[in-house]
Amino acid sequence: MHATTKQTYGERAAQHPNACAKRMLELMETKKSNLSLALDVTTKKELLEIADKVGPYICLLKTHIDIVDDFDQDLIEQLLALSKKHNFMIFEDRKFADIGNTVKHQYGNGIYRIASWSDITNAHGVPGEGIITGLKEVGLPLGRGLLLLAEMSSKGALTYGEYSSKTIEMARRNQDFVMGFITQRRINELPNEDFIAMSPGVGLDVTGDGLGQQYRTPHQVIVESECDMIIVGRGIYGKGRDVEAEARRYQEAGWVAYEERIRQ
Numbered sequence: 001m002h003a004t005t006k007q008t009y010g011e012r013a014a015q016h017p018n019a020c021a022k023r024m025l026e027l028m029e030t031k032k033s034n035l036s037l038a039l040d041v042t043t044k045k046e047l048l049e050i051a052d053k054v055g056p057y058i059c060l061l062k063t064h065i066d067i068v069d070d071f072d073q074d075l076i077e078q079l080l081a082l083s084k085k086h087n088f089m090i091f092e093d094r095k096f097a098d099i100g101n102t103v104k105h106q107y108g109n110g111i112y113r114i115a116s117w118s119d120i121t122n123a124h125g126v127p128g129e130g131i132i133t134g135l136k137e138v139g140l141p142l143g144r145g146l147l148l149l150a151e152m153s154s155k156g157a158l159t160y161g162e163y164s165s166k167t168i169e170m171a172r173r174n175q176d177f178v179m180g181f182i183t184q185r186r187i188n189e190l191p192n193e194d195f196i197a198m199s200p201g202v203g204l205d206v207t208g209d210g211l212g213q214q215y216r217t218p219h220q221v222i223v224e225s226e227c228d229m230i231i232v233g234r235g236i237y238g239k240g241r242d243v244e245a246e247a248r249r250y251q252e253a254g255w256v257a258y259e260e261r262i263r264q
């Protein structure tokens with residue numbers, strides 16, 4: 001077990017050198033939530049309605065802003081208002097994958113201007129370290145944080161072995177901006193390192209979606225795999241589900257697992 005696995009989110013926040021990671025950990029501690037909602041819906045109305053219902057239970061709202069048919073600037077303003085109302089941070093799951101100069105513009109410019117509203121975003125290590133340098137130029141002055149994709153949850157993913165280790169090395173060299181990983185299990189941390197491990201592919205009722213997604217339970221993710229945050233999508237807002245009840249259920253399951261872990 002890693003040293004940070006047994007610490008509380010609050011203890012880790014108090015000594016974290018990365019400003020965005022510190023804010024995230026503080027929020028998890030005060031809100032008693034390690035739940036992130038992955039809100040993959042295609043209309044502004046659904047996005048805002050579900051975010052408002054689930055807001056009290058989550059620490060982080062994960063978006064795919066480019067799938068919203070009727071995207072406009074007002075959506076961003078309303079989303080930011082909800083993040084203040086309910087006290088959650090925002091993570092645009094953009095998965096940047098190009099050279100530094102291109103991602104810099106994809107992050108700061110275009111219709112979405114992701115850096116202007118999203119606290120956190122993420123990137124693949126595929127292009128090499130220039131991708132971090134490019135994103136950092138835009139994000140660091142704004143106090144943003146970056147997650148690297150160390151491991152994916154989907155069947156047959158190529159993110160393993162040396163690819164994952166090299167990604168981790170890149171993160172180590174950029175700890176001012178890289179705050180953690182999207183991963184299926186906690187990475188091997190060196191002394192004085194603390195990367196927030198966020199895990200998608202979480203569900204309590206089903207094990208897959210027929211399109212390659214693979215689900216594990218909050219207990220498997222937080223206790224067995226030592227990750228810090230569960231990212232849940234359709235388990236909360238899927239067809240026929242009571243969104244608020246499911247959000248509460250996942251928040252509780254995530255927090256109970258965390259309490260078990262820090263007591264171990």
Ligand code: 5IU
Nearest residue numbers: 038152153154182200201213232233234
């Ligand atoms: N997501 C994954 N697996 C990954 C990565 C991202 O599922 O390895 I990186 C995203 C895709 C979707 C959300 O936005 O997390 C999971 O949604 P569901 O809980 O509805 O499967």
